[in-house]
Amino acid sequence: MPTLTEPKLIAGNANLPLAQAIARRMTMHRGVHTGLVDARVERFNDGEIFVEVYENVRGEDMFIVQPTSNPANDNLMELLIMADALRRSSAARITAVLPYFGYARQDRRTKARTPISAKLVANMLVGAGIERVLTMDLHAAQIQGFFDIPVDNLYASPVFALDIKTHFKDQMNDLMVVSPDVGGVARARELAKRINSPLAIVDKRREKAGEVAEMTVIGDVKDKICLIVDDMCDTAGTLCKAAEVLLENGAKEVHSYITHGVMSGPAVERVTNSVMKSLVITDTIQPTAAVQAAPNIRIVPTAPVFAQAILNIWNGTSVSSLFDDDTLTPIYESLYSAA
Structure with a gap:
């Protein structure tokens, strides 16, 4: 018609x-x-x-x-x-x-x-x-x-999968997709299937909103390049803490793929000073000048x-x-x- x-x-x-x-x-x-x-x-x-x-x-x-x-x-x-x-x-x-x-x-x-x-x-x-x-x-x-x-x-996972296959094409066997909490497992599993990688979970326990008391890694991340996958990054506190916990558990390096870069308050400073090698976000939210200037933040177009x-x-x-x-x-x- x-x-x-x-x-x-x-x-x-x-x-x-x-x-x-x-x-x-x-x-x-x-x-x-x-x-x-x-x-x-x-x-x-x-x-x-x-x-x-x-x-x-x-x-x-x-x-x-x-x-x-x-x-x-x-x-x-x-x-x-x-x-x-x-x-x-x-x-x-x-x-x-x-x-x-x-x-x-x-x-x-x-x-x-x-x-x-x-x-x-x-x-x-x-x-x-x-x-x-x-x-x-x-x-x-x-x-x-x-x-x-x-x-x-x-x-965003199909777009992230394309990005990962391009930037990690010689290291695909070393990748491990990580969900930063139990609630995001389905999202992380979807990306893991697309790049044929195993899946791990960071289980977090909160004492109160915005504060994480304890984190436990479920899965063997030793010598793996960990890719944390989530739908949004607000203040980046949980994300940066998860990256530290993964490295403490033997991960080789940590990168993050987050759809919505809310990036409130101290988020950019935290990511810049964190142990993460890179944070990849999309432009669903207009990135601020600070986000664009951050050396370890990369923006994928939607x-x-x-x-x-x-x-x-x-x-x-x-x-x-x-x-x-x-x-x-x-x-x-x-x-x-x-x-």
């Missing part, structure tokens, strides 16, 4: 470089110029957010690129107000492209009288007129069930996979096909040669 509408991108202020990179990629894939819709997203003196779209979007397939990263509340409100503006402008369909889904850590009630904020955010997105969500590495996969609209959850996912949604074709190496490798061929 021929597609009558055009895919149009609009972006808030959360990660404009990523939105522009996605637009460039879509232009390259289609051979037709795709730019960001001309709009202004600004604040009044009291902090209220105002959005004005300068182009006609009636009947168009709209994609809002806006991770809800720090400042999470401002970026979330920008997203909601942009969605409302597009809905009132008669857009045919509105898809929220959330490279990083904020509030995802509040996905359940861990004790009495606490909220499930991820569900509240889901309700707000749907109420604003969003009809589909495209995101990457949700903190908890069950958040997809909070929505009564389609949710496409992309994974624009190629997001651009292809947006085109697949627009065309009505499979998004899950992007999880296959045969499909993903060609769109990253400018970065990684065949390993």
Whole structure:
């Protein structure tokens, strides 16, 4: 069936470089110029957010690129107000492209009288007129069930696997994938399968939130190059401690592959001074100048996979096909040669 509408991108202020990179990629894939819709997203003196779209979007397939990263509340409100503006402008369909889904850590009630904020955010997105969500590495996969609209959850592990096969191509037999906690085992196992490596776990016990009292390594990491895999790095305290524990247990060296580089507070300083050889993150959250300047932090682009996912949604074709190496490798061929 021929597609009558055009895919149009609009972006808030959360990660404009990523939105522009996605637009460039879509232009390259289609051979037709795709730019960001001309709009202004600004604040009044009291902090209220105002959005004005300068182009006609009636009947168009709209994609809002806006991770809800720090400042999470401002970026979330920008997203909601942009969605409302597009809905009132008669857009045919509105898809929220959330490279990083904020509030995802509040996905359940861990004790009495606490909220499930991820569900509240889901309700707000749907109420604003969003009809589909495209995101990457949700903190908890069950958040997809909070929505009564389609949710496409992309994974960074296929991209990380390509990176690992390129940078460790002569050391593949020495690699060991490590989950920094029991809850992340499924994510780590997925990457371990892709690179055909064994799996270890760092079991941590907390006395209180943000403080780790004890760590135990489950698995033999002696003389291994350990790759810690997780969905986000916030203050990096746990990550740096896990790297130390792995080396104490005989690991040869430690690297980390983290999807979302939240990098709050002392995170960059901790990573720079840590025993980790490298920390690889994606650009789902716009990296700060400090992150970009850190000698042992490397950033992997997500624009190629997001651009292809947006085109697949627009065309009505499979998004899950992007999880296959045969499909993903060609769109990253400018970065990684065949390993």
